[in-house]
Amino acid sequence: MTDQEKGERIREIVAAYPADQRHALAALQDMQHAFNFIPEEGLVELAKHLGCPQAQLYSMATFYKALSLTPKGEYIVKICNGTACHLRGSMNLATSLKSELGIDPGQTTEDGLFSVELVNCLGSCALAPVMVVNDTYHNRLRVEQVPGIIDSYRQGGASDE
Amino acid sequence: MNSANTTATTDRILVCCGTGCIANGALEVAEAIEQQIAEQGSSATVQLKVCRTGCSGECEAGPVVRFMPRDLMYYRVRPKDAQAIVASLEGAPVEKLMHKVDGKAVEHMADNPFYALQHKIVLANVGVIDPLSLDEYRAAGGYEGLARALKMTPEQIIDEVDKSGLRGKGGAGFPTGRKWRTAAGYDVFPKYIVCNGDEGDPGAFMDGSTMEGCPHAVLEGMAIGALAIGAEEGILYIRDEYALARDHIQHAIDDAYAAGILGESVMGSGHRLDLSIVRGGGAFVCGESTALMASIEGRVGEPRAKYIRSVQRGLFDHPTVLNNVETLASIPAILRDGGSAYAQIGTDSSKGTKVFAMVGKVKHTGLVEVPMGTTLRTLVYDIGGGIIGDRPFKAIQTGGPSGGCIPESLLDLPVDFDTLTEYGAMMGSGGMIVMDDCSCMVEVARYYVDFLCEESCGKCTPCREGLRQMRSILTDICEGRGKPGDIELLERIGHTMEDASLCALGKTAPNPVLSTIRFFREEYEAHISNKECPAGVCAALTQFAIEADACTGCGMCTKACPAGAISGDRKEAHMIDPAKCIACGSCREACRFGAVLTTRRTA
Numbered sequence: 001m002t003d004q005e006k007g008e009r010i011r012e013i014v015a016a017y018p019a020d021q022r023h024a025l026a027a028l029q030d031m032q033h034a035f036n037f038i039p040e041e042g043l044v045e046l047a048k049h050l051g052c053p054q055a056q057l058y059s060m061a062t063f064y065k066a067l068s069l070t071p072k073g074e075y076i077v078k079i080c081n082g083t084a085c086h087l088r089g090s091m092n093l094a095t096s097l098k099s100e101l102g103i104d105p106g107q108t109t110e111d112g113l114f115s116v117e118l119v120n121c122l123g124s125c126a127l128a129p130v131m132v133v134n135d136t137y138h139n140r141l142r143v144e145q146v147p148g149i150i151d152s153y154r155q156g157g158a159s160d161e
Numbered sequence: 162m163n164s165a166n167t168t169a170t171t172d173r174i175l176v177c178c179g180t181g182c183i184a185n186g187a188l189e190v191a192e193a194i195e196q197q198i199a200e201q202g203s204s205a206t207v208q209l210k211v212c213r214t215g216c217s218g219e220c221e222a223g224p225v226v227r228f229m230p231r232d233l234m235y236y237r238v239r240p241k242d243a244q245a246i247v248a249s250l251e252g253a254p255v256e257k258l259m260h261k262v263d264g265k266a267v268e269h270m271a272d273n274p275f276y277a278l279q280h281k282i283v284l285a286n287v288g289v290i291d292p293l294s295l296d297e298y299r300a301a302g303g304y305e306g307l308a309r310a311l312k313m314t315p316e317q318i319i320d321e322v323d324k325s326g327l328r329g330k331g332g333a334g335f336p337t338g339r340k341w342r343t344a345a346g347y348d349v350f351p352k353y354i355v356c357n358g359d360e361g362d363p364g365a366f367m368d369g370s371t372m373e374g375c376p377h378a379v380l381e382g383m384a385i386g387a388l389a390i391g392a393e394e395g396i397l398y399i400r401d402e403y404a405l406a407r408d409h410i411q412h413a414i415d416d417a418y419a420a421g422i423l424g425e426s427v428m429g430s431g432h433r434l435d436l437s438i439v440r441g442g443g444a445f446v447c448g449e450s451t452a453l454m455a456s457i458e459g460r461v462g463e464p465r466a467k468y469i470r471s472v473q474r475g476l477f478d479h480p481t482v483l484n485n486v487e488t489l490a491s492i493p494a495i496l497r498d499g500g501s502a503y504a505q506i507g508t509d510s511s512k513g514t515k516v517f518a519m520v521g522k523v524k525h526t527g528l529v530e531v532p533m534g535t536t537l538r539t540l541v542y543d544i545g546g547g548i549i550g551d552r553p554f555k556a557i558q559t560g561g562p563s564g565g566c567i568p569e570s571l572l573d574l575p576v577d578f579d580t581l582t583e584y585g586a587m588m589g590s591g592g593m594i595v596m597d598d599c600s601c602m603v604e605v606a607r608y609y610v611d612f613l614c615e616e617s618c619g620k621c622t623p624c625r626e627g628l629r630q631m632r633s634i635l636t637d638i639c640e641g642r643g644k645p646g647d648i649e650l651l652e653r654i655g656h657t658m659e660d661a662s663l664c665a666l667g668k669t670a671p672n673p674v675l676s677t678i679r680f681f682r683e684e685y686e687a688h689i690s691n692k693e694c695p696a697g698v699c700a701a702l703t704q705f706a707i708e709a710d711a712c713t714g715c716g717m718c719t720k721a722c723p724a725g726a727i728s729g730d731r732k733e734a735h736m737i738d739p740a741k742c743i744a745c746g747s748c749r750e751a752c753r754f755g756a757v758l759t760t761r762r763t764a
Contacts, residue, residue, distance in 0.1 A: 024459035025442055029401075056460075063461045063618075064442030066401040082363035083558065083594045084520040086608055092745045096723055120445065120612065122402060123366035124184050125520035126220030126527055137184035143723040143747055 001035075009034055010042045014049045021050055028060060028067055037071045073108045073115035075153050078132040082121030085129040089143070093131055094118060096146040113154070171233075171250055172210065177225040177288055179216030179370055180405055181527075186240065187224035188213075193243035194226070201247050215374015215409075217288030219275050221526040222260075225288075232269045236260055275525045278544050280506065282514050283490045284530045287374030292409050295416040298377040304422060306496030310385045311430045315345055318389040322492070324500030326512030331357060331448075331485030332560060332590040333665075334511070334578035337492075340482055344390040344472040347480040352392040354383055355476060355483045358399040358406065359453060361445040362561025363612065365592030367516040368486035370528050372399070372406035375490065376413035380436060382489030384427060385496055387434050390482055395436045398453050401443040411438055445562070445616035449664050450475075450483050452618065463618045464664035487516055487591070507533035511577035515588070521558075521595040522549050534575040537567065541595055552597040555696075556680070560589020562609045562616075563669035565676030566602060585679050587672070599749065601698035602681040603688055607635040609673035617666065624667030627658040631674055640701040643689035648678055697759025700744035704762045707748075709734035711756035721751035 001009075013030045017023035024046065031042045038061050047054040061067045077097065081090045094105055097116050101109055105118035124130050127139035131149075138149060176182075176191040195211050217225045222236040226246060235246060235258040245255045259266035260273045270276045281287075290297040298304070310318050323338030344352060356379060360368040372379055383395045399407050414436050417423040427434050439457050446452045447462040454476045456462035475481025491513060495503045504512045511533040517540065520526045524546035531540065537557060541547070548554055556566040565586040574580050581588050596605070614628045631654055634647050655671030662668045678685060687693045694702040707718070707727075714732040726742040729735030737748070749757040 021459040022457065025456065026440065029440055029442070059461050060442070060459075064444055066441075066443035083561075083592070083608070084364050084526075086363075087521055087594065087596065087600055087605075089746065089750070092723065092747065095743075095745070119402070120361065121363035121365065122180075123369045124181050124220075125364055125366060125518065126181050126223070127184055128520070130184070139184055142721060143745070144721060 006035070006039065007041060010039070010045050013042075014045050017049075019049055019051065021052060024050060024052070024057060024060060025064070028057065028064075032067050035071075037068045071108070071112070074113050075133055076115045076117060077150075078117045078119045078122070079105065080120075080122045080124070080128070080130040080132070081118045082125060082128075084121075084125035088128040090129040092143050093129060093141060093146060096143045097150070100147050100150050114150070171228040171231045173229040174211045174246075175214045175217070175227040175229055175289065176211060177215075177217040177223055177227075178213040179220065179223075179288075179373055180366070181216065181220035182223035182225065183405070185223045189240045190224050190226065190238050190243065193240035194246060197243045197247040201244075212291045213293075214289060215287040215292045216370040216528055218279075218284070218529060219273075219525055219527040221524075226258075227270070229289075232271075234260065234268070234270055234273070275527070275529075275544055275546070278535075278539060279530050280514050280532050281530045282494050282503075282506075283371060283378070283487055283516055284374070284528065285494070286378065287371060290375070292374050292376055293412050295377065295413070295420055298375070302497060303377050303493065304381055304428070306493035307381050307384050307422070308428060310388055310496050311428060311432070315389045315391065318385060318496070319345065321496060321500040322389070325495045325503040326500075326507070327488065327491055327495060327503065328511065328578060329485055330487040330491070330515060330590070332563065332588070334588075337484065337488055340472060340484075341386060341389045343470075344480045344482045347473060349480055350391070351394060351479055352390055353476045353479060353481040354386045354390065354392045354395040355453070355457070355481055356383055356395070356397040356489055357448065357450075357453060357483055357485045358397055358403070358410075359441045359448040360400055360403075360486070360590070361448050361616075362563075362590055362592045364518065364520055364558075364594045365561055365590060366518045367528060367591045369400070369403045369406045370518075371486050371490050371516070372403070373409050376406075376409045377417070378490040378493055379410065379486055380413055380417055380423070382484075382492035383436060384422070384434055385492050386482060386484065386489065388427075388432060390480070392482070393433045393435065395434065396439055396457055396476070397436065398439050398441060398447070398457060400441045407438060407440065414438070444618075445612075446618045446664075446666050449666055451664070453483065454481065461618075463620045464666070466663055485590070508575060508577050510579050515576070515591060517591045517593045519545055519593045519595065521593075522552070522597040522600070523547070523595040524549055533577045536573050536575055538572040540576070540593065541572070545595065548595065548597050550597075552599065554595070555598050555600055556596045556602065558594040558596065558605065558673075559592065560587045560672070561592045562613050563587075563665070563672055564589040564592070565672045566596075566605065566680060567676075568680040570680075586676055599696055599698065599746070601639075601694050601696035602677040602684050603635065603638055603694075604696075604698050606674045606677045607632065607639055610635055610670075613666070613670045617670070621661075621663040621667060623658045623661040624663070624670060627654050627662075627667075628670060630654055631671070635674070638685065638688045639694075639699045641688075641692045641699075643685075643692075645689065647689060648682065648685050651675075652678060691761065693761040694759075697749070698746065702762050703744050703759050704739055705737050705742055705744060705746075705748060706758050706760060707735050707737055708756050708758050711754050713754055713756075715753075717751040717753065718748035718757065721747040723747060 108115040131138045226235040256266045327337045328334040447456045452462040452464040516530045567586045619625045655675045697703045712734040719727045726738045
């Protein structure tokens, strides 16, 4: 996406909402969805539109977990660490991902392919432990299955390029 | 609703498409069945409808498929089973997909003990009707409650809710009628009704499943509440992670507008009501009333001190009623069938039913709705089928991060708003996590404190700093650095937080720690004085070994071990190399012969 396209997309998102503070979170979520993070220009543009200080939007972007100020990887690997998953060994999955990808939860691989996140309950407790890659669920996952799953995305990622 | 059925034994095939079953491949199953009907369909006597329903409850045995009205249930269905299933429409049922009781396959839902002991009001239509169909909801008696309410005065509506004895099911148990009456009493307009769908407790998915499975019930409850208090705008605050629930609610809102149930004139009554969704931002604290309202207003979700209650000055400083999803979904039945009918169910002080999400180390995990006052033993053993692998029961965690751990000695107490509280535990919002002897209570306490550390908004000191100090003490205990006096220090910090925190998150945050100390103090002491984790969970204190006599040499543990620490020939006893072992416990999970033992780490 060129800078110009990015700028246009941001203005489109912002213009979809009336200039009222109550729409700030929704506009930020739309940007997160469109870019996988919230670009600085987005905060500036939205602050202008709502007539509020940029700092106020910055505080929201850092407070809410669904929002991120840094770009995320192409594949977002979410390990559910809800109680049921935790009891059934979700932290072992995190350890296995670390040895596979070399990153801790909250980080993104250098090639920009994977981000690992530890998330609170995904509501699929009966299938614990659960790992979700983008929108695909991997249920009742065992540690030894992790390398194979990551490999399949690596290959999928390669063929997309 | 199937009374119109004539000769056919099946005219609807229900495929559970709740979050759990979709994750398990339910959409593919529904497609495969539809395709099979198209191929084999010439022999079918009636027009078959494959209906994608909400959660039918037994998530662990999903995807679940049910023939109606014949009431034949299939469990753990795979797309490749579609052919046999469609063939069984007019033939013998497919035995291998049926539930077994004492080795005998049973056909009906009521024959499965998981369902037999339940009493469904909130979930009555969840898993039975198509959540995206307004017509099906109406055919099942939907919006009759609202129609009745429109013929009543606000006063009469509130009286009816009062009579039902309904209390807020988000965990606090505040009488709903009283909350509505207070809000109705203020003559400041506009007023708001807000639905709290920010179900953030890890291990709980009751509200998500209700919104997914029967979104109109939530909207109807809100519409009745709006009439009672005089609100013309309502907002549903739905958790960011619940994409499917949001889609279904939005779909239902659109349909309700199109049918004239919402908008300028609610069902032609002249009352105005607009409903909309606000998507949460992924912050647990936003389940707290004032933080939730701050979030809707487009600010950071921090709570405020509640000198003035939000029923008086809430959203945009106007009178606001905030109700939980399950509470609102109970309202339509109360207005339709009368408050006294609802009050017949439950105990003296807690009326009606409660939905629980029962997960963890229990055989049948899923969503259950039972009358208030049902005992935990009934829930875990009769409905849940007992502990996985018939291991000993250790504790049940209720109420999520604000809740407590209940030991075996309290299993026969009735579950309602008040009884468990008297014993230092609580019912909570409905998350129930069953733990066996392989769960370490100190580690569980640390898990919750860790969660809350991340989720504390940081506004007030007792919560922010108290949690961090508790986390560091609990981590020390789990990793073998516990000192005498740590337990007492945890208790002191906990009580200070209870007294001095600003909002309910901070006030209840010490509960997981205080309740585990109360009921499992000896486990803390074992960690501190013996440097031993009796459950064999805390890696720094535990080592694993295989008991040669019990080992059959099946090799399951070798396959499961992520560290390559287990060796041994087939059919010979295996060995764990302590130098390579990371004490993750995968081998113990994998072993079906109880041959993996844990001992105190010596090296």
